[in-house]
Amino acid sequence: MTVKIEVIAGGIPHDQLMIAGLVGSLVCIYLTYLNAMTNSFVFSFFGGLGAVCALIWGSNTIKVLCSYGIGTGVPSAGMLALGSGVIAMLLATRYGIWAPIMAVVLAAIIGAILGYLANNVLMMKIPVMIRSITEMAVIGALSLMGFSAMAAGSFDFAAISTGTQTFLGMTVTSYGNSYMGLTIIAVSFFLAAIAIQHPFNATLGPSWKQDRMLWLAGECGFLSMITVAVMSLAFLSLNAALVSLGISIILWAYTYSQYITLSKRDAASWLDSKPIVEPEGH
Amino acid sequence: MVENIVLGIGLTAMAGALATVAGAAEDTESDIGSQGDPNSQVQLAPQMGYVHRIFNKAIAGEPPAYGLWVALGAGITGALLAMGVNAILALIIGTVLTTLVQGVYATTAYLGRIASLAKFGQPVYIDILKSMTTVTMAHAFVAIFTTVAMCYLMNAALGHPFPLALLGVVWGIALGAAGSATGNPYYGKERQYQNQKFGAGVPVAASGNIVRYAEAGERNSLDNGWFTSKLGGPASGICFGLIVFLELWRTVLFEPFLHGWGAIIVGFIIVLVFTIMDRYIEVWARRTYGPYVKEAAA
Amino acid sequence: MSVTPKPAGGVGMDMTAMGLAILLMLAIIGVAWYMFGLSLIFYALIAIIIGGALIGFGVHFVPVGGAPAAMGQAPGIATGVAMLAGGAGLAGLFGGAWAADLGIVVACAGGAIGGALMMAITCMFVNVIYVYGMGIPSASGKAKVDPLTGDTQTEYKSQGTEGHGLPFISFVGGIVGGFLGGLGGTLIYYVLLKWVYVEKLAHALGAGPLANVTPIAISLAGIFAIGLFLVNAVLAAYNITGTIEGPHDPKFARWPRAVVATAVASAVCGIVAIAIVAV
Numbered sequence: 001m002t003v004k005i006e007v008i009a010g011g012i013p014h015d016q017l018m019i020a021g022l023v024g025s026l027v028c029i030y031l032t033y034l035n036a037m038t039n040s041f042v043f044s045f046f047g048g049l050g051a052v053c054a055l056i057w058g059s060n061t062i063k064v065l066c067s068y069g070i071g072t073g074v075p076s077a078g079m080l081a082l083g084s085g086v087i088a089m090l091l092a093t094r095y096g097i098w099a100p101i102m103a104v105v106l107a108a109i110i111g112a113i114l115g116y117l118a119n120n121v122l123m124m125k126i127p128v129m130i131r132s133i134t135e136m137a138v139i140g141a142l143s144l145m146g147f148s149a150m151a152a153g154s155f156d157f158a159a160i161s162t163g164t165q166t167f168l169g170m171t172v173t174s175y176g177n178s179y180m181g182l183t184i185i186a187v188s189f190f191l192a193a194i195a196i197q198h199p200f201n202a203t204l205g206p207s208w209k210q211d212r213m214l215w216l217a218g219e220c221g222f223l224s225m226i227t228v229a230v231m232s233l234a235f236l237s238l239n240a241a242l243v244s245l246g247i248s249i250i251l252w253a254y255t256y257s258q259y260i261t262l263s264k265r266d267a268a269s270w271l272d273s274k275p276i277v278e279p280e281g282h
Numbered sequence: 283m284v285e286n287i288v289l290g291i292g293l294t295a296m297a298g299a300l301a302t303v304a305g306a307a308e309d310t311e312s313d314i315g316s317q318g319d320p321n322s323q324v325q326l327a328p329q330m331g332y333v334h335r336i337f338n339k340a341i342a343g344e345p346p347a348y349g350l351w352v353a354l355g356a357g358i359t360g361a362l363l364a365m366g367v368n369a370i371l372a373l374i375i376g377t378v379l380t381t382l383v384q385g386v387y388a389t390t391a392y393l394g395r396i397a398s399l400a401k402f403g404q405p406v407y408i409d410i411l412k413s414m415t416t417v418t419m420a421h422a423f424v425a426i427f428t429t430v431a432m433c434y435l436m437n438a439a440l441g442h443p444f445p446l447a448l449l450g451v452v453w454g455i456a457l458g459a460a461g462s463a464t465g466n467p468y469y470g471k472e473r474q475y476q477n478q479k480f481g482a483g484v485p486v487a488a489s490g491n492i493v494r495y496a497e498a499g500e501r502n503s504l505d506n507g508w509f510t511s512k513l514g515g516p517a518s519g520i521c522f523g524l525i526v527f528l529e530l531w532r533t534v535l536f537e538p539f540l541h542g543w544g545a546i547i548v549g550f551i552i553v554l555v556f557t558i559m560d561r562y563i564e565v566w567a568r569r570t571y572g573p574y575v576k577e578a579a580a
Numbered sequence: 581m582s583v584t585p586k587p588a589g590g591v592g593m594d595m596t597a598m599g600l601a602i603l604l605m606l607a608i609i610g611v612a613w614y615m616f617g618l619s620l621i622f623y624a625l626i627a628i629i630i631g632g633a634l635i636g637f638g639v640h641f642v643p644v645g646g647a648p649a650a651m652g653q654a655p656g657i658a659t660g661v662a663m664l665a666g667g668a669g670l671a672g673l674f675g676g677a678w679a680a681d682l683g684i685v686v687a688c689a690g691g692a693i694g695g696a697l698m699m700a701i702t703c704m705f706v707n708v709i710y711v712y713g714m715g716i717p718s719a720s721g722k723a724k725v726d727p728l729t730g731d732t733q734t735e736y737k738s739q740g741t742e743g744h745g746l747p748f749i750s751f752v753g754g755i756v757g758g759f760l761g762g763l764g765g766t767l768i769y770y771v772l773l774k775w776v777y778v779e780k781l782a783h784a785l786g787a788g789p790l791a792n793v794t795p796i797a798i799s800l801a802g803i804f805a806i807g808l809f810l811v812n813a814v815l816a817a818y819n820i821t822g823t824i825e826g827p828h829d830p831k832f833a834r835w836p837r838a839v840v841a842t843a844v845a846s847a848v849c850g851i852v853a854i855a856i857v858a859v
Binding site: 077080086106123124158161178 | 592593594597598601604660662663784785786787792793795796799800802803804806807808809810811813814815817818819822837838840841844845848849852853855856
């Protein structure tokens with residue numbers, strides 16, 4: 001016996017979400033460049049906002065892909081997205097100011113090839129497979145780039161690879177104490193991997209509603225931003241990290257309360273300390 | 283590598299002990315939250331008309347979820363350590379923050395899944411949300427703390443080249459895989475379907491008919507956790523503890539021999555020993571239990 | 581519209597698609613040969629392709645039963661196949677990375693044995709729980725007789741199920757799967773670390789000769805190994821559509837598709853991983 005997933009029409013069309021997510025993510029990630037222009041780290045949180053845009057888009061992509069019944073479940077799609085995304089993102093960081101756009105291009109190429117392999121060589125034969133896997137690779141790359149920019153201050157390879165270390169009272173540049181040196185990118189990897197698939201995985205069922213899923217996607221994204229803000233304490237100034245933390249907490253609390261309100265709206269009943277309510281006929 | 287072999291063995295034993303506790307806590311946590319493959323039954327039951335009061339924590343499976351928790355704990359710990367924070371304090375802060383994240387994910391999973399079952403009349407039980415979430419967070423704290431502490435020992439004391447966050451990913455996924463493999467059948471078959479015949483798998487026709495009324499009235503996930511912590515939890519603990527301990531032990535003790543081939547030969551021997559033990563168990567079961575026979579008509 | 585999640589993977593092979601894919605891989609190898617000659621970097625790409633194919637092949641050996649296994653309705657381990665293989669492979673990578681300074685053969689052998697060790701212990705404990713905790717003997721649903729031991733299976737299958745536990749062939753399959761996964765993952769990590777990054781990373785970062793870039797090299801190689809491992813494991817999981825009993829399962833015959841797919845995927849990802857420092 002398997003769980004039935006019912007595809008319900010309605011809600012925001014996927015193409016609209018895709019364009020909004022892509023444009024929003026790129027714009028927000030580029031806004032972290034204000035850091036370089038103002039010679040501070042305060043604008044790093046825009047990277048996190050960019051990642052959240054990508055994650056909201058991604059939750060709908062996973063919904064589109066998994067509605068066709070790929071047979072192995074939702075979390076693997078998240079792993080595929082991030083596995084291909086991290087490779088594209090790391091190469092893209094070598095391109096300086098062009099990094100976010102290069103990330104999209106590279107991830108799209110890798111994702112398209114992986115989609116072709118999955119659909120035609122592995123004979124999955126799902127209509128939306130190639131497009132979905134391409135989108136997911138792009139989402140993976142963008143969300144990773146967003147979190148990396150938020151933690152390290154910039155999406156440039158040099159910025160994520162160099163950190164500081166206090167040695168005999170002096171601060172020296174150290175490669176070991178950087179975002180890459182401590183492999184914090186692995187944490188961003190898994191934060192994004194779980195956050196991409198959780199909204200659809202947690203709200204799937206016969207009474208699935210798109211708005212509830214999208215609010216949950218926002219909530220997962222902002223929750224991840226809170227943790228990245230804490231980790232950015234090691235790489236950015238205290239003020240910048242506190243700004244990121246404050247913005248993340250406020251936005252998380254807002255999306256979380258909205259999600260609870262929507263769940264209350266959709267639930268069959270909202271009971272506290274009541275016994276099992278048997279349906280008629282049982 | 284550790285110069286002092288006695289210190290190395292002591293650290294290995296410590297890591298193994300931490301891993302054992304981690305495995306037990308991980309399995310109990312995932313059984314109280316009902317995560318992973320057995321959770322498909324908790325999801326299915328209302329659709330077959332069996333409304334229940336079990337927590338439905340659908341956060342991917344245990345390996346990716348624990349990959350995230352341990353990686354996150356290790357990452358925050360690593361970042362704080364790089365800032366010069368005291369190691370124990372960094373561990374605690376990292377684990378507490380991760381546990382809070384895990385708790386939030388658990389609540390959103392329960393609310394989402396149950397609200398999406400509204401068509402079948404499954405209510406959202408707020409008291410289940412309030413009671414179970416804190417308990418599962420507590421077990422998660424133990425599991426994450428011990429695993430991150432183990433990773434810290436490997437990195438700082440045993441000299442493994444991986445940074446903390448990378449070790450966190452590796453051992454988080456391994457913890458989830460080992461705990462899930464060992465604990466899931468015990469929770470799924472033995473406790474969820476306690477009303478089925480003992481000593482046989484659940485027949486396909488009984489899918490969805492999980493136990494909802496039991497010893498103490500209406501069953502909830504705390505009852506399930508109480509049961510599985512008697513065997514499923516400790517077995518997962520010993521499984522993961524053995525994995526970590528033997529992996530470290532064969533390397534620390536035998537790698538200096540034969541330019542590293544010593545550790546590989548010892549590893550091969552250990553695999554053979556476990557194969558023999560498994561074969562013995564399989565044959566014992568066949569001989570002692572015997573084949574399934576049709577019941578004679580009464 | 582109600583869509584039931586069903587195994588959508590078809591049987592059979594699309595030879596045109598496979599041919600195109602292999603052509604792509606050969607093209608990538610050609611580009612690498614043109615750009616780097618017959619250097620260590622070129623051999624690194626070949627090694628990454630081999631490592632990826634090993635991972636894809638190894639995943640087919642691991643016995644995974646999915647949700648039915650958690651209820652004693654199907655044989656195998658009750659976890660997702662990609663993540664179980666990932667767990668074993670990464671545990672192997674841990675051991676292999678520790679031995680990375682001892683040379684490629686020792687490191688890869690260490691990684692392979694590490695993966696096999698984790699699977700051996702896990703599979704044994706699965707049987708311990710089934711036999712001593714639940715009173716259920718192991719039985720396969722897809723084979724009448726265990727190919728390795730000759731034990732008959734049908735009469736040990738409980739009524740209404742497809743089998744349960746881990747028969748010996750599945751146990752051995754698990755060990756082989758862990759072995760190949762650990763081997764592939766460690767191979768990818770080693771060549772990226774020692775043949776590509778240690779050589780070229782300092783130049784790419786613009787670092788002076790005294791700077792210690794090893795942490796970055798280890799992190800890059802590690803995260804690439806994990807990312808490639810997950811991509812290959814998920815592709816292989818798509819190939820077997822979620823559950824497989826082990827090498828005796830008829831689904832096992834699908835392995836050529838997965839080897840081609842993972843080899844090509846590794847080629848694509850490998851050339852990108854190399855391009856980070858070498859272009």
